[in-house]
Amino acid sequence: MESSSRSHSLFRRYEGNPILRPDQWPYPANSVFNPAAARVDGRVLLLVRVEDLRGFSHLALASSDDGLTDWEIHPEPVFLPDPERSEEHWGIEDPRVVWCEDLGQFAVTYVSFSRGGPLVSLALTRDFRHFERRGPLVPPEDKDAALFPRKVKGRYALIHRPIVRGEAHIWISFSPDLQHWGDHRILLPTRPGSWDCHRVGLGPQPIETPEGWLVIYHGVRLTASGSLYRVGLALLDLEEPWRVIRRSPEWVLGPQQPYELVGDVPGVVFPTGALWDRETDELRLYYGAADRCVGVATTRMADVLDYLREYGEEE
Ligand code: BMA
Numbered sequence: 001m002e003s004s005s006r007s008h009s010l011f012r013r014y015e016g017n018p019i020l021r022p023d024q025w026p027y028p029a030n031s032v033f034n035p036a037a038a039r040v041d042g043r044v045l046l047l048v049r050v051e052d053l054r055g056f057s058h059l060a061l062a063s064s065d066d067g068l069t070d071w072e073i074h075p076e077p078v079f080l081p082d083p084e085r086s087e088e089h090w091g092i093e094d095p096r097v098v099w100c101e102d103l104g105q106f107a108v109t110y111v112s113f114s115r116g117g118p119l120v121s122l123a124l125t126r127d128f129r130h131f132e133r134r135g136p137l138v139p140p141e142d143k144d145a146a147l148f149p150r151k152v153k154g155r156y157a158l159i160h161r162p163i164v165r166g167e168a169h170i171w172i173s174f175s176p177d178l179q180h181w182g183d184h185r186i187l188l189p190t191r192p193g194s195w196d197c198h199r200v201g202l203g204p205q206p207i208e209t210p211e212g213w214l215v216i217y218h219g220v221r222l223t224a225s226g227s228l229y230r231v232g233l234a235l236l237d238l239e240e241p242w243r244v245i246r247r248s249p250e251w252v253l254g255p256q257q258p259y260e261l262v263g264d265v266p267g268v269v270f271p272t273g274a275l276w277d278r279e280t281d282e283l284r285l286y287y288g289a290a291d292r293c294v295g296v297a298t299t300r301m302a303d304v305l306d307y308l309r310e311y312g313e314e315e
Contacts, residue, residue: 018293033288036097037273056091098205144201168199204274230254246312263290
């Protein structure tokens with residue numbers, strides 16, 4: 001099959017999209033989007049970014065047995081900005097979640113908005129109701145971060161997206177203790193001229209597969225009528241994750257549906273949660289649509305790996 005047909009048929013949107021909308025919320029919300037995803041005791045939990053009517057964000061919890069229907073929305077926010085913490089002055093946004101073997105807890109990396117700009121903070125949780133804040137990991141301006149689910153060669157690893165010299169590439173950094181970060185390297189740069197030429201940023205947490213760490217990322221092109229946010233894929237070496245094995249030349253999901261084209265920010269597909277069911281091989285991608293609501297799209301991991309083997313560019 002021609003590569004473009006393959007890229008654009010890899011993910012299938014759930015026909016019941018959008019699965020979460022602001023009008024379903026138990027309290028006034030402008031938008032509900034960019035959720036992290038986890039499976040806990042057989043249920044799917046989404047830690048959802050909710051923007052209130054002042055324009056500040058916090059995190060709320062939605063849960064469902066099948067991860068598609070019958071969402072139960074917790075009546076109150078579960079993670080609010082702490083007024084004592086200067087880094088959370090203008091709210092908290094866009095969480096990513098990963099089960100961390102070494103910590104025996106879920107690690108939530110989220111964007112906290114300080115007066116000095118957005119930066120990445122870490123909180124640990126087991127139940128998504130109680131959170132232990134570990135504070136900022138990196139200084140502003142930085143976003144779109146997740147830890148790896150295990151240490152790599154004895155070190156914690158973090159993918160993140162600092163802005164350096166006005167450039168927005170995806171970086172990887174390492175730490176012995178989750179506090180001191182170093183060995184910083186550019187991992188996935190923007191590609192001049194391409195659909196991901198202006199900005200790139202990590203989507204959900206990196207996922208360990210037999211062929212490498214799967215990284216799902218967003219790429220941005222600025223157009224005459226605003227930014228277009230689309231989704232690309234990359235595979236990293238399992239033991240040397242700063243080595244990119246393959247990267248999709250084309251986007252695999254882009255704004256097409258009305259709920260992705262109309263919202264506070266039109267033309268945005270922004271994946272932040274992923275669940276891979278190893279038994280059925282289904283890979284689900286939870287994403288924010290147009291900074292307004294939540295959608296889900298699915299594929300099979302085997303198809304993703306085949307696609308990258310066949311069409312991915314070697315770096
Ligand atoms: C990014 C983040 C996301 C947002 C996206 C599109 O920079 O701020 O929270 O969904 O832009 O507006």
